[in-house]
Structure formats: C-alpha cells, structure tokens
Amino acid sequence: MSTLGDLGSTDGERETLEIDLLLEGVFRHYGFDFRQYSRASITRRLRRRVALEGLQSISGLQERLLYDPACMERLLLDLSINVTAMFRDPSFYRTLRLKIVPLLRTYPFVRVWNAGCSTGEETYSLAIMLREEGLYERSRIYATDINEAVVQQAKEGLFPLEKMKEYTENYLAAGGTQEFSQYYIAAYESARFDRTLQENIVFAQHNLASDRSFNEFHLIMCRNVMIYFDHSLQEHVHRLFYDSLPRLGLLALGHKESIAFSPHESCYEVLDAQEKLYRKVA
Numbered sequence: 001m002s003t004l005g006d007l008g009s010t011d012g013e014r015e016t017l018e019i020d021l022l023l024e025g026v027f028r029h030y031g032f033d034f035r036q037y038s039r040a041s042i043t044r045r046l047r048r049r050v051a052l053e054g055l056q057s058i059s060g061l062q063e064r065l066l067y068d069p070a071c072m073e074r075l076l077l078d079l080s081i082n083v084t085a086m087f088r089d090p091s092f093y094r095t096l097r098l099k100i101v102p103l104l105r106t107y108p109f110v111r112v113w114n115a116g117c118s119t120g121e122e123t124y125s126l127a128i129m130l131r132e133e134g135l136y137e138r139s140r141i142y143a144t145d146i147n148e149a150v151v152q153q154a155k156e157g158l159f160p161l162e163k164m165k166e167y168t169e170n171y172l173a174a175g176g177t178q179e180f181s182q183y184y185i186a187a188y189e190s191a192r193f194d195r196t197l198q199e200n201i202v203f204a205q206h207n208l209a210s211d212r213s214f215n216e217f218h219l220i221m222c223r224n225v226m227i228y229f230d231h232s233l234q235e236h237v238h239r240l241f242y243d244s245l246p247r248l249g250l251l252a253l254g255h256k257e258s259i260a261f262s263p264h265e266s267c268y269e270v271l272d273a274q275e276k277l278y279r280k281v282a
C-alpha cells in the first residue's frame with residue numbers, strides 16, 4: 001500500500017490529504033461531519049489545534065483525536081465558532097418586529113426553529129421579543145446546535161454580567177420596549193435570565209449536516225452558521241429548511257447569509273433584502 005510519502009506530494013498536497021483523512025476519521029468515529037466546511041477556515045483552526053496540543057502534524061492530531069474524546073471536545077469548540085451576542089445586529093430584530101411578527105400573529109400557535117443557537121443569547125433575545133409582542137405564550141422555540149456543550153450552557157440561561165451594558169444598548173437599538181434589566185437578576189459574575197423565558201424553549205443537539213428535520217415551523221431563524229459551510233453543504237441545509245417549512249413559512253437568515261444562487265431561490269419571496277427575510281411561496 002502506498003503512503004503519503006511514496007506519493008511524492010508537496011507539503012501543501014500532503015496537508016490537504018491529511019486534513020481529508022482527519023475529517024473522514026472524525027466523521028466515522030464521532031459522527032461530526034466537517035467534510036464540507038469551508039476549507040480555508042478549517043485548515044487555520046486545525047493548524048492552531050495542532051500547535052495547542054503540542055503536536056507536529058495534522059496526522060498526529062488525527063491519532064490523538066481518535067483515542068481521546070476530550071481532545072475531540074476541544075476541537076469541536078475550535079471548529080464550531082460559537083461567537084454570539086444578545087440582540088446581535090439590532091437592525092435584524094427591528095425588522096423582524098416590523099415584518100415577521102405581524103405574519104406570525106395570524107397563527108393560533110407559533111413554532112420557531114432557531115438553528116445554530118450557540119450558547120442561547122439569540123434564543124433568549126427572540127423569546128424576549130416575542131413576549132413583548134404578546135406572542136411568546138403561544139409560541140414554542142426549538143433551539144438547536146451541533147455542539148452539546150453550548151446547548152447545555154444555553155439551558156442554564158446564565159450570561160456574563162459584564163456583557164449587560166452592551167446587550168442593553170443592543171436591546172434598545174433593536175426596538176425593545178421595556179427596561180432590559182427586568183429580564184435578569186445579578187448572580188455573582190452572571191446575569192440569570194428570567195426562568196419563565198425558558199418555559200416555551202426546547203434546547204437540543206442537532207447537526208444541520210447530517211440530521212433530519214424534526215418538525216414543521218412557521219419561522220426558521222439561522223444566522224451566522226452557513227457562512228462556515230461550502231456551497232454544497234449550504235444547499236443541503238437550504239433543502240432541509242425548505243422541507244421544514246409549510247407554504248408561506250418564514251426564513252430569517254440575517255445579513256451575512258443569503259438564499260441567492262441556491263436552487264431554492266425561486267421558491268421564496270423576499271420580505272427584506274437587507275436582513276435576508278424570506279417567505280416560502282412554492
């Protein structure tokens with residue numbers, strides 16, 4: 001059997017092959033499928049993990065990963081990029097209030113899927129907005145993420161107290177109508193969010209790359225997630241969302257993502273071109 005050395009490959013080609021093998025191994029062993037994530041960012045993160053683990057090569061990392069689940073946990077945190085914030089991009093929430101909430105009002109019961117929810121800041125922001133619009137009591141939010149550790153954190157509803165100034169500003173810019181501080185109490189270094197905000201939220205682990213749809217939703221919100229995927233994985237996720245929406249179902253992608261150039265583009269009408277809000281029409 002030939003080895004990578006026998007193939008006479010350049011360093012770049014060798015690294016590409018090692019990355020392919022590592023991603024395949026991770027998928028087979030743990031079921032996490034990063035094979036179709038954007039290659040430049042995966043490569044950067046794997047190189048960084050090699051250095052942090054004190055290893056010499058990507059193949060050394062692969063070996064460690066397969067025998068050490070704790071190393072897999074660390075890599076998962078590297079690869080899944082969990083950056084988030086409450087009322088992140090306030091104009092998104094302002095537009096949601098203006099253009100999506102009136103449509104949701106027409107339903108007796110509202111099911112929302114917040115895909116790629118990270119540590120939950122986005123989900124609690126949505127819950128607060130729905131409560132202020134009088135919709136929360138008849139809503140159920142399914143908040144999912146590939147990363148079990150962040151899902152557990154989201155369930156806690158605890159966020160750094162030091163972030164509350166920034167989040168209050170975001171909340172007000174997003175069209176918040178109350179005192180933001182009424183939604184949490186200070187507990188040591190954390191802000192503990194109102195437990196009643198969790199009552200209609202179901203947090204669960206779900207992988208957009210490999211898991212199926214699990215319900216039909218009136219609104220799917222998925223921001224800052226697909227930017228890390230390559231084109232074919234983006235298409236796969238668009239298919240999943242399309243299959244999870246009824247006719248007139250709503251899709252909210254935020255300004256960094258888009259449905260343009262996807263085979264599903266013609267199945268949606270644009271409700272807001274800036275914030276990438278769509279309604280399924282076909």
Ligand SMILES: C[S@@+](CC[C@H](N)C(=O)[O-])C[C@H]1O[C@@H](n2cnc3c(N)ncnc32)[C@H](O)[C@@H]1O
Nearest residue numbers: 080082084116118145146147207208209223224
């Ligand atoms: C940058 S965060 C975005 C969080 C939030 N949506 C926001 O905009 O603030 C991206 C999230 O996508 C999740 N993610 C990445 N790949 C995923 C996949 N295949 N399935 C589900 N979630 C995924 C990551 O774990 C991470 O929490």
